[in-house]
Structure formats: structure tokens, C-alpha cells
Amino acid sequence: MQKKIVVREAVQEDYSSLTRLAWQLGHQAESSQISTRLLDLLQRDDHKVLVAQVDGEIAGWVHAFLNRPLHKDTVVDIAGLVVDENHRKMGIGRRLLEAVEDWAKNQGCEQVTLSSNITREGAHKFYQNIGYQRAKTQYTFMKELLK
Numbered sequence: 564m565q566k567k568i569v570v571r572e573a574v575q576e577d578y579s580s581l582t583r584l585a586w587q588l589g590h591q592a593e594s595s596q597i598s599t600r601l602l603d604l605l606q607r608d609d610h611k612v613l614v615a616q617v618d619g620e621i622a623g624w625v626h627a628f629l630n631r632p633l634h635k636d637t638v639v640d641i642a643g644l645v646v647d648e649n650h651r652k653m654g655i656g657r658r659l660l661e662a663v664e665d666w667a668k669n670q671g672c673e674q675v676t677l678s679s680n681i682t683r684e685g686a687h688k689f690y691q692n693i694g695y696q697r698a699k700t701q702y703t704f705m706k707e708l709l710k
């Protein structure tokens with residue numbers, strides 16, 4: 564039987580489930596850090612954190628935000644997306660991104676964009692499967708700032 568997927572806005576109490584799934588995304592954040600960041604994001608209109616529930620359990624989340632460059636149209640950017648490894652390929656990722664796309668349209672945006680590490684081949688197939696096209700290849704530069 565197909566399981567029912569419910570997508571809803573995240574609430575503060577979700578932070579430990581979000582932390583568990585962040586680890587599956589490869590980010591070893593402390594739950595206290597996720598809790599603090601979530602508290603901040605939930606108060607912002609230009610950020611959206613959504614969760615997908617299956618049988619009442621959180622099985623995925625997405626964090627999207629309005630990226631407003633000076634020189635280009637505002638787009639919605641995906642900051643993070645993960646589906647629990649025991650619940651993949653059952654349509655949860657698609658549902659989460661459909662909900663982000665609805666939000667983007669409501670915000671007047673014509674594009675949803677994201678960057679994905681070159682190693683995430685499965686994710687790339689997923690994105691292409693649900694209508695995202697590879698737009699360009701680029702380097703990410705960073706500089707550690709001394710305290």
C-alpha cells in the first residue's frame with residue numbers, strides 16, 4: 564500500500580529530526596546548532612523550511628530561500644534537501660520540491676536554482692527526473708577567516 568506523504572512547514576520542535584537527517588546529508592551539525600538556526604529561519608519571510616512526514620515521522624526536509632542579487636532577478640535557491648535513507652524513491656523529494664516551487668511562484672519568482680556536489684550522482688538523476696536542467700559547471704571558492 565502506498566504511504567501517505569504530508570508536506571508541512573517546519574516548527575521549532577522538529578529540530579532533532581532535522582538534525583538526524585542533516586547527518587545523512589553529510590553535515591555533522593549539533594542539534595543545538597540546528598535548533599538555534601531553525602528558530603532564526605522560522606521568523607524570516609525570505610526563508611522556507613518544509614518537512615515531509617510519513618506515518619507521522621519526519622522523513623525529509625528542504626530549506627529554500629529567496630536569493631536577491633543586485634544584478635539579476637530574484638530566484639528561489641535550495642540551501643538543503645534530504646530524504647531519509649529508508650524512505651527514498653517513494654516520491655518525497657519530488658513532493659518537497661513541488662512545495663518549494665509553489666512558494667517560489669507565490670513570491671513572483673520564475674526560477675528555482677540549486678548547486679549540487681559533483682559527487683552526488685544519484686541526486687543529479689533525481690533533479691533531472693523532476694524537470695531540473697544542468698545549467699552550468701562552476702568552482703566554489705572559500706577563504707577561512709582567522710579569528
Ligand SMILES: CC(C)(COP(=O)(O)OP(=O)(O)OC[C@H]1O[C@@H](n2cnc3c(N)ncnc32)[C@H](O)[C@@H]1OP(=O)(O)O)[C@@H](O)C(=O)NCCC(=O)NCCS
Nearest residue numbers: 644645646651652653654655656657679685686688689692
Ligand atoms: C536526492 C534525494 C533528495 C531524492 O529524494 P527521493 O525522495 O528519493 O526522490 P523521489 O522519490 O521523489 O524521486 C523522484 C524521481 O527521481 C528518481 N530518483 C530519485 N533518486 C534517484 C537516484 N538516486 N537515481 C536515479 N533516479 C532517482 C525517482 O526514481 C523518481 O523518478 P520517477 O518519478 O520516474 O519514478 C534523496 O536521494 C537524498 O536525500 N539523497 C541524499 C542527500 C542528497 O544528495 N541531497 C541533495 C543534495 S544537492
